[in-house]
Amino acid sequence: MSTPSLSHSTPSIARRKIAEALFKIVGLGSLTIAVGTLALLFGALLYQGASQIDWQFLMSFPSRHAAEAGILPAWVGSTLIMLVTAVVGIPLGVAAAIYLEEYARKTWMTELIEVTVTNLAGVPSIIYGLLALGLFVYILGLGESILVAGLTLALLILPVVIVTTREAIRAIPVEIREAAYGLGATKWQTVSHHVLPYSAAGILTGIILALSRAIGETAPIVTIGALTFIAFLPPAPFTTQPPYISFDWLLSPFTIMPIQMFGWVSRPGEDFAGNAAAAGVLLVGMTLTMNGLAIYLRYRMRKQVSW
Amino acid sequence: MNTSSMAEQEAMHISKPNAIEEAAARRRTRQQRERVIEGGLFLAALTSVATTVLIIAVLLSESIGFFKTVPLRDFFTDTLWTPLFANPHYGILPLLAGTLVTSAVGLLVAIPLGTVAAIYLSEFSSSRVREIIKPALELLGAVPTVVYGYFALLVVTPALQRLWPDLPGFNMLGPGIVIGIMIMPFVISLSEDAMRAVPMVLREGSYAMGATRLQTAWRVVVPAATSGLVAAYVLGISRAVGETMVVAIAAGQNPNLTWNPLEPAATITAYIVQVALGDLPHGSIGYQSIFAAGLVLAVMTFAFNILGHVLRKRFREVY
Numbered sequence: 001m002s003t004p005s006l007s008h009s010t011p012s013i014a015r016r017k018i019a020e021a022l023f024k025i026v027g028l029g030s031l032t033i034a035v036g037t038l039a040l041l042f043g044a045l046l047y048q049g050a051s052q053i054d055w056q057f058l059m060s061f062p063s064r065h066a067a068e069a070g071i072l073p074a075w076v077g078s079t080l081i082m083l084v085t086a087v088v089g090i091p092l093g094v095a096a097a098i099y100l101e102e103y104a105r106k107t108w109m110t111e112l113i114e115v116t117v118t119n120l121a122g123v124p125s126i127i128y129g130l131l132a133l134g135l136f137v138y139i140l141g142l143g144e145s146i147l148v149a150g151l152t153l154a155l156l157i158l159p160v161v162i163v164t165t166r167e168a169i170r171a172i173p174v175e176i177r178e179a180a181y182g183l184g185a186t187k188w189q190t191v192s193h194h195v196l197p198y199s200a201a202g203i204l205t206g207i208i209l210a211l212s213r214a215i216g217e218t219a220p221i222v223t224i225g226a227l228t229f230i231a232f233l234p235p236a237p238f239t240t241q242p243p244y245i246s247f248d249w250l251l252s253p254f255t256i257m258p259i260q261m262f263g264w265v266s267r268p269g270e271d272f273a274g275n276a277a278a279a280g281v282l283l284v285g286m287t288l289t290m291n292g293l294a295i296y297l298r299y300r301m302r303k304q305v306s307w
Numbered sequence: 308m309n310t311s312s313m314a315e316q317e318a319m320h321i322s323k324p325n326a327i328e329e330a331a332a333r334r335r336t337r338q339q340r341e342r343v344i345e346g347g348l349f350l351a352a353l354t355s356v357a358t359t360v361l362i363i364a365v366l367l368s369e370s371i372g373f374f375k376t377v378p379l380r381d382f383f384t385d386t387l388w389t390p391l392f393a394n395p396h397y398g399i400l401p402l403l404a405g406t407l408v409t410s411a412v413g414l415l416v417a418i419p420l421g422t423v424a425a426i427y428l429s430e431f432s433s434s435r436v437r438e439i440i441k442p443a444l445e446l447l448g449a450v451p452t453v454v455y456g457y458f459a460l461l462v463v464t465p466a467l468q469r470l471w472p473d474l475p476g477f478n479m480l481g482p483g484i485v486i487g488i489m490i491m492p493f494v495i496s497l498s499e500d501a502m503r504a505v506p507m508v509l510r511e512g513s514y515a516m517g518a519t520r521l522q523t524a525w526r527v528v529v530p531a532a533t534s535g536l537v538a539a540y541v542l543g544i545s546r547a548v549g550e551t552m553v554v555a556i557a558a559g560q561n562p563n564l565t566w567n568p569l570e571p572a573a574t575i576t577a578y579i580v581q582v583a584l585g586d587l588p589h590g591s592i593g594y595q596s597i598f599a600a601g602l603v604l605a606v607m608t609f610a611f612n613i614l615g616h617v618l619r620k621r622f623r624e625v626y
Contacts, residue, residue, distance in 0.1 A: 016519045016521070016522065017519070019519075019521055020519050020520060020521045023423075023426075023427075023431075023521045024427070024431055026423055026427075027423050027424060027426060027427025027428075027431060027432075028427065030419075030420040030421075030423040030424040030427065031424045031427060031428070031440060033420055033488075034420065034421075034424055034444065034447070034488070034491045034492065034495065035440070035443055035444070035447065037488055038447055038450075038488065041458045041462055044458075044462050045454070045457070045458075091351075092351050092354055093351075095347065095348045095351035095352070096348070096351040096352040096354060096355065098348055099345075099348035099349055099351060099352040100352055103345055103348060103349070104352070112356055113352050113353065113355055113356055116355040116356045116358070116359040117355045118612075118616060119359060119609070119612060119613075120355055120358060120359060122542065122545055122608060122611075122612035122615075123362070123549075123605070123608065123609075123612075124548070124549025124550075124551070124576070124604060124605075124608055125549070125551070126549065126551045126576050126579055126580070126601070126604070127362060127366075127549075127601055127604065127605050127608075128362075129579075129583070130362075130365065130366060130579070130597065130598060130601040131358070131361055131362045131365050131366075133583070134365035134366075134368075134369055134598065135361055135365055138589050155354075155358050158354060158355060158358070159355070162355070186337065186341050187341060187345075188340070188341055188344045188345075209449075212449055213449065215451075216449075216450070216451025216452070216453070216454075217451070218451065218452060218453045218551070218552045219452070219551035219552055219555075219576065219580065222580050222583050222584065223579060223580065223583045223597075224583070225583055258451050258453040258552075259453075261453050261454070261457070262453050262456070262552065262555075262556065265453070265456060265457050265460060265461070265556050266556060273461055276457055276461075277457070280453075280454045280457055283451050283453070283454060284450055284451070284454055287449050287450060287451060288446055288449070288450075290449075291445065291446050291449045292446065295442045295445065295446075299442075
């Protein structure tokens with residue numbers, strides 16, 4: 001009686017094993033497509049762009065002649081905008097995260113804040129550009145300036161900073177806080193002397209990820225009206241006359257790396273494709289370095305910390 | 308904390324009413340400082356609410372100006388979008404079609420490949436493979452979108468033109484495929500989270516009945532993780548719909564009411580970029596039209612995001 005059922009089940013097991021093996025191939029294939037296609041594409045980018053990158057490319061203004069064009073105003077603009085974004089976005093985001101994790105009681109207000117944070121994380125970046133165009137550029141009259149671009153990106157990275165900081169803070173065990181309270185510390189003393197220093201590495205990881213996202217953003221900055229062709233630098237932040245420091249650059253027109261690349265990509269003709277690829281290599285290099293650093297930091301943290 | 312407790316001790320020893328008052332005053336200033344700090348942190352947290360309100364307010368107020376000129380009926384039924392022409396038409400359908408076609412192509416790439424890859428990662432791969440693949444996927448998700456636009460225009464489309472020699476230089480297929488590759492890491496990561504949230508007991512039960520890994524994955528894990536998987540797809544759609552630079556670079560700038568991905572067409576986002584690159588005076592109908600287009604985009608992504616998060620919450624609650 002058991003013999004026929006066995007002979008019946010044997011081919012089925014074989015078939016199931018074949019199906020399993022097939023799926024493994026398909027699964028690995030899909031992963032390879034996800035990772036491999038991109039490796040291929042980056043190969044193409046590197047092949048077209050790497051030879052263009054030299055000192056002259058980094059230190060020249062854009063030009064009508066592809067061979068002479070460079071990205072000096074673009075990387076200066078990107079650097080200054082990142083400065084504004086970091087100065088505004090990081091303290092706001094970290095403070096908001098501290099409030100939500102350590103202070104907030106369960107009220108409708110807290111609920112509202114949480115919902116808006118989640119929602120903002122999913123808003124397309126170009127919508128932030130429209131917000132900045134309507135609010136910063138026209139209603140507040142700040143023009144198409146470095147300040148506006150920095151503020152726009154600060155709002156854009158806020159959800160990322162908040163979410164990652166909250167995760168880092170949440171990983172600190174409650175006992176640490178209880179011990180501090182037990183010794184008579186106030187809430188802020190507990191947070192600033194214990195919670196923040198212990199979660200600093202996690203918060204830093206989040207900040208790096210957020211800034212790496214901001215540095216590659218194109219759509220919102222195009223929307224506020226950044227130019228693709230700029231043949232001058234913003235005023236220097238340091239001057240020879242007292243008070244030696246100047247904030248004129250905040251209201252200066254600008255361009256940034258991704259917009260410079262966009263400008264070159266959308267020019268007809270083959271000439272500028274090489275420049276675009278070179279800018280692309282630098283951009284990808286920068287974001288991958290920042291992300292790699294963040295991933296490494298997180299990996300080390302996970303290994304070290306044992307509460 | 309030391310100063311105040313010492314002050315209290317001092318007060319007890321000497322029992323001067325003055326010292327007690329001093330300690331109380333110190334405690335009051337400390338409490339005040341705490342309250343100021345909490346208030347400051349609360350204000351920082353309110354930024355997110357303020358940003359949301361401001362986005363809605365700016366989009367609505369500029370759109371109201373637009374809809375004073377353009378009747379809502381024309382906006383949703385006219386089949387031409389030519390706000391900058393001498394004879395303007397304001398029908399959102401061509402832009403909507405462009406957005407939907409590029410997103411659909413992207414999803415046709417990202418959903419099947421992403422799901423299979425996620426099943427493989429969650430159910431089959433060793434933890435070592437996962438340790439390598441997950442950060443790699445994360446890196447891919449961080450590449451600036453303008454670089455993907457370059458790929459779509461100068462790498463993927465020329466490759467596709469070898470298959471279809473008639474394919475125009477600007478088309479929706481190339482950017483659609485690139486969008487798919489671009490959102491795949493996001494879809495994989497969310498789907499894998501959903502499947503890993505399925506308790507081990509369910510898998511063990513299935514193995515005990517003699518099921519293979521594939522049978523367990525397909526008949527137990529995937530059904531149990533359905534709402535999480537759907538949430539991953541929905542959030543992926545929201546990303547694809549809002550994607551800007553890839554389509555602005557590679558899909559063309561002409562609004563074109565077509566469902567054929569081999570043709571060029573502008574999307575909502577590409578139109579906004581196109582207008583922003585020009586120099587339209589503030590307050591003109593062309594300027595207002597990008598806010599009306601943005602409003603449509605925002606409503607669509609809001610809807611998808613809310614749906615996605617409701618679904619995600621559901622799968623978290625079940626287990």
